[in-house]
Amino acid sequence: MSLDDVRRYLIAYDISDDVRRTNVAKKLESYGDRVQYSVFIVDTCPAKLLRLRTQLIDLIDQGTDSILFCNLGTLRDNQSRTLDVIGRSRTITDHGPAIL
Amino acid sequence: MPETLGEGRDLIPISLVAHQAFCPRRAWLEAMGETTDTHQVAVGTEAHAPADDPTGSRSQRYRAVDVISHDLGVIGRCDTVELDESAAMTVVEHKATPVRRRPEVTEPMRVQVALLSGALADMGYPVTGQAIYFINHRTRVDVPLSEEDKAFARETVAATARTLAAEEAPPPLEDDRRCSRCSHITVCLPDERPLAPVTRRIVVADPDTQVLHLTTPGSRAYVTRGRIEVSKSGEKLGTFPIERVQGVVVHGNVDLSSGLIRELLWRSLSVVWCTSTGRVTGWARAAQGPNGGPRLLQHLASHSGRIDLARQFVSAKVANQATLLRRHGDTPLVVARLRELQREALEAPSLADLFGIEGDAAARYFESFLTMLRPRVVAAEELTFSVRTRRPARDPINAALNLCYGLLTADALRAVVACGLDPHAGFLHSSGRNKPALALDLVEEFRAPVADSVVINAFNNGEVRARDFSTVLGSTRIGERARKALIAGYERRVTGTFRHPIFGYDVTWRRAMEIQARLVLGVVDGTQPQYQGIKVR
Numbered sequence: 200m201s202l203d204d205v206r207r208y209l210i211a212y213d214i215s216d217d218v219r220r221t222n223v224a225k226k227l228e229s230y231g232d233r234v235q236y237s238v239f240i241v242d243t244c245p246a247k248l249l250r251l252r253t254q255l256i257d258l259i260d261q262g263t264d265s266i267l268f269c270n271l272g273t274l275r276d277n278q279s280r281t282l283d284v285i286g287r288s289r290t291i292t293d294h295g296p297a298i299l
Numbered sequence: 300m301p302e303t304l305g306e307g308r309d310l311i312p313i314s315l316v317a318h319q320a321f322c323p324r325r326a327w328l329e330a331m332g333e334t335t336d337t338h339q340v341a342v343g344t345e346a347h348a349p350a351d352d353p354t355g356s357r358s359q360r361y362r363a364v365d366v367i368s369h370d371l372g373v374i375g376r377c378d379t380v381e382l383d384e385s386a387a388m389t390v391v392e393h394k395a396t397p398v399r400r401r402p403e404v405t406e407p408m409r410v411q412v413a414l415l416s417g418a419l420a421d422m423g424y425p426v427t428g429q430a431i432y433f434i435n436h437r438t439r440v441d442v443p444l445s446e447e448d449k450a451f452a453r454e455t456v457a458a459t460a461r462t463l464a465a466e467e468a469p470p471p472l473e474d475d476r477r478c479s480r481c482s483h484i485t486v487c488l489p490d491e492r493p494l495a496p497v498t499r500r501i502v503v504a505d506p507d508t509q510v511l512h513l514t515t516p517g518s519r520a521y522v523t524r525g526r527i528e529v530s531k532s533g534e535k536l537g538t539f540p541i542e543r544v545q546g547v548v549v550h551g552n553v554d555l556s557s558g559l560i561r562e563l564l565w566r567s568l569s570v571v572w573c574t575s576t577g578r579v580t581g582w583a584r585a586a587q588g589p590n591g592g593p594r595l596l597q598h599l600a601s602h603s604g605r606i607d608l609a610r611q612f613v614s615a616k617v618a619n620q621a622t623l624l625r626r627h628g629d630t631p632l633v634v635a636r637l638r639e640l641q642r643e644a645l646e647a648p649s650l651a652d653l654f655g656i657e658g659d660a661a662a663r664y665f666e667s668f669l670t671m672l673r674p675r676v677v678a679a680e681e682l683t684f685s686v687r688t689r690r691p692a693r694d695p696i697n698a699a700l701n702l703c704y705g706l707l708t709a710d711a712l713r714a715v716v717a718c719g720l721d722p723h724a725g726f727l728h729s730s731g732r733n734k735p736a737l738a739l740d741l742v743e744e745f746r747a748p749v750a751d752s753v754v755i756n757a758f759n760n761g762e763v764r765a766r767d768f769s770t771v772l773g774s775t776r777i778g779e780r781a782r783k784a785l786i787a788g789y790e791r792r793v794t795g796t797f798r799h800p801i802f803g804y805d806v807t808w809r810r811a812m813e814i815q816a817r818l819v820l821g822v823v824d825g826t827q828p829q830y831q832g833i834k835v836r
């Protein structure tokens with residue numbers, strides 16, 4: 200396995216309904232990290248992103264809600280260069296050893 | 300798996316017939332329960348949710364229509380069935396073909412739609428046509444069927460039945476372009492069979508997942524909002540997205556909620572429990588797993604003994620000890636002797652002789668172990684080490700080795716379970732003493748290059764210090780800091796790549812363990828001519 204196949208996505212949503220918004224947020228939390236109220240960072244290989252997209256489509260009302268996917272490139276391209284935060288920032292799950 | 304319905308005839312899933320049309324071995328692997336989670340498969344699965352289809356606005360379409368035909372002998376499911384004004388039906392299959400440049404209708408697709416529409420017609424519905432919708436190309440291609448197409452589909456059903464009824468797996472294709480496109484290449488290993496260099500690049504699923512280690516004593520892990528959360532005394536220690544988890548290792552006194560265990564098993568992820576000293580106490584695996592048939596053969600082989608496998612495990616182990624000692628140590632005579640023993644292992648007439656060789660090698664290797672540490676570190680940390688002491692560990696180095704061998708055993712267990720083998724039926728280690736014998740067999744060749752090397756580097760680089768250990772009544776325990784440092788060092792090692800000495804491609808150590816497990820599976824089920832241990836150079 201190679202981290203070169205992993206891409207970083209910024210995913211943001213605009214959802215009016217509380218229940219649908221909660222469901223979408225939950226789904227995104229299982230894949231990645233919440234960095235702002237309705238903004239997530241998800242590091243994933245393209246296949247899994249596709250799965251996530253399909254799952255999200257089932258959760259929203261395509262007439263009123265919207266979810267924005269922004270492909271930030273490979274993880275390697277992203278090493279601390281793409282994201283810059285002023286003020287309080289939240290951590291993004293690392294790809295190094297996972298020890299809790 | 301074929302499903303027997305009333306009339307005593309096995310109905311074959313149409314998806315299996317499509318696999319057969321692609322490659323008989325793929326049909327076999329799929330029927331054995333070898334589901335792969337590669338890019339293509341994920342893409343293919345998701346393709347069946349036709350939400351991106353611009354034609355989706357039509358009201359006259361049904362999704363996921365189950366079909367069955369006793370005449371054709373198949374059972375299956377249509378992605379979508381479209382109806383026109385007169386209620387005549389068109390079967391539309393959704394396909395994602397991310398690796399293809401052009402939307403091309405392949406033989407398996409043709410067979411698949413032929414059977415789907417044939418079955419639909421048998422059920423009494425008027426079928427007017429069939430089509431493939433290529434998601435990536437947003438293109439719909441009509442697939443008119445000739446009588447030959449229909450006859451070929453029927454023949455392929457019969458061929459699938461023959462594949463499934465066979466005693467042995469069909470051999471992998473040789474040097475065939477199909478394999479590059481095959482979703483099952485990572486479990487089929489067509490190019491690795493001859494134990495010679497492989498030129499094809501192998502892409503393994505799930506590069507974005509990790510093994511999660513739970514180490515905080517007295518903490519509790521549970522699943523909430525799709526994340527594994529760990530807390531202690533009401534305080535949240537951290538969370539991890541569950542989609543990023545490949546497996547969980549529990550170290551010592553950590554509670555897992557039953558909800559978390561269930562969620563992991565649902566996802567076919569395994570859990571391994573270790574004591575805080577690194578002894579594996581147990582594991583949990585999903586009820587579903589592949590290769591139930593070959594597992595029976597494994598027990599037979601284990602019972603009757605396979606000295607050829609046992610020789611390879613020991614020989615590779617000793618060879619790797621020699622290599623590590625040559626790289627880091629300063630005892631050429633011992634290295635030379637180990638090289639001799641490694642060759643002797645290949646000729647050993649019995650298991651007893653093998654154990655003799657292994658023990659001889661281990662004694663010499665561990666006598667020289669300390670020479671692999673920097674003299675400055677040994678002096679400053681007052682490290683001592685003379686013999687391997689398992690339980691209890693008598694010194695920090697032994698304690699560190701115990702932990703890393705435990706981590707290695709957890710990985711070997713995962714590898715064995717992933718290919719459906721039984722961890723308990725081994726070839727070198729005795730299966731009679733309730734140990735995970737096959738996992739321990741596999742561990743042997745990885746001890747020196749993975750675990751020992753992690754321990755040596757951790758001490759040499761000062762990531763682990765003698766003061767991180769405490770010795771009470773002659774038994775040495777690892778402190779929290781050193782445990783985390785060793786686990787981190789181990790994870791960096793197993794997720795790091797090396798040049799595979801047999802196949803010549805770059806591969807992670809963790810993947811290499813699964814490949815070895817699959818070679819054992821091949822030897823057991825007869826499709827792999829012989830086993831060869833990994834000997835690093």
Ligand code: SF4
Pocket residue numbers: 321322323324325326328470471472477478479481482483484487488489
């Ligand atoms: S990798 Fe090749 S031999 Fe193996 S199942 Fe796929 S197409 Fe068949």
